Amino acid sequence: MTLRVYDTRTREKRELSTLEEGKVSMYVCGITPYSPSHLGHARCYLSFDVVHRWLEASGYEVEYVQNFTDIDDKILDISDSEEVDFSVVANRNIDDYLEVMDAMNVLRADYYPRVTETIPEIIDMISALQEKGHAYVGDDGVYFEIDTAPEKFGQLTGQTLEMVRAGAGGRVADTGSGKRDHRDFALWKLAKQGEPSWESPWGKGRPGWHIECSAMSLNHFGEQFDIHGGGHDLRFPHHEAEIFQSECCTGTEPVVGYWMHNGFVNLDGEKMSKSLGNFWTIREAFENHDPLALRYALLSVPYRNPIDLTPEFLEEAATHFERLIVAYGKSLTSNDHSGSDLSGASERFTAAMDDDFNTRAAMIEIQAVVSSSSGSDVAAWLERHAGEVLGLLPSSEEIVAGLAQADSARAEVSDRVESLLGEREISRETKDWSRADEIRDELASMGVVVEDGPEGPTWHLE
């Protein structure tokens, strides 16, 4: 069984082959912390969390780097309006991000480099590009000159230089930037009055948006690394700019082995994004949804496909999640073996994950196991597959604590429930259905669900 990964650049699923046997270097574009993260971000980092987990489960040693773009125009806009330092805004939103990710069982990356802590490396890289003739100094900053490496254009989007030239109209003049060609992009932006800035050979300023990722990946991994992830919208210009910067700087290509891009979260068929304003922050979603149920929902569609968030979609996921938790709890407290052979499910699960991380297919296997067996072996199976690999389970301690709490809650109302149930059974025996239903309603108002079975009624709290 081999792991196949879809690569945006070559547009095919390829067997994963890494630079160093048994090791994977993975870089994922992180957030720009100018506002609280929304569900689109959740989907991205959840997707790559599963990539991270599955690679490790497959025996790879993974080095995972995710950046924070902690200085940028929008952060400055907000810090201006709040009259606080930009770092206040950035730190606040980074904390928010890490908190909600923790709540959704997202494992931490190994490094979270920040732009503001990578300035010397960025400056070195820009200097190298300038020396090699790929960068020039304009009125308001330093730019990468696309025409010095035109053959690198369009690797991730298939666009040609001409197309983009044609599409842009007279934007160069509009922006008043110091670019020679509108397809060139900023490496270093000179500071305007009052903006935070860092010293550089070109004057005080700050890095352009794309250069940080090139500098950070070079810094952590060297000239080449295995996987680069990010949202689908980053393919152009951001990731193509990275290819220009990294490969022109080092002369080594390709800089990235596999470009992975996750699909969007849509609301009413449209991309959820901050600029469109049609987003839910992750925290808002937590108000109505268990973080792990949300994780379940967002992983229940393969990472490259779009997800249309509808109430039905979220409900279905919540139902499955609930079943999983209940089944896990039941198996966890069982001393018996299920007597089932779970090897087929394991094989199909592995095949699904090996096929470009098809979490959907993998989760169907989990559903099948959940609905067909229970026992101590099932608990172990779920821990490995639903827990370690997909991160869908709370810790067994939490589950056990939850069960204990449920037990005590149950014990609290038990006497009252039993006496009502006894009364109801008498009513049922005398076919006094209206009285029986009345009692059931009364129990329901106490949060007690009654289920009549062949061996009499059973009840549980909900």
Next chain:
RNA sequence: GCACGGGUGGCAGAGUAGCUAUGCAACGGACUGCAGAUCCGUGGACCCGGGUGCAAAUCCCGGCCCGUGCUCCA
């Protein structure tokens, strides 16, 4: 407009030529006073039009539709 991705049953989602995908939902039956749970079973799809094959959801051509990108964006 151009580029990329995609259009499979109510929803999600496999399937790159021949054999029931699958899950949820729906429906029918069993069981039920009813409800619920459970069990058994059923129907239902390949955007349109051409083409190549003995055979096409699957390959080719032409349309149409949707999403994203071309501007900050996961």
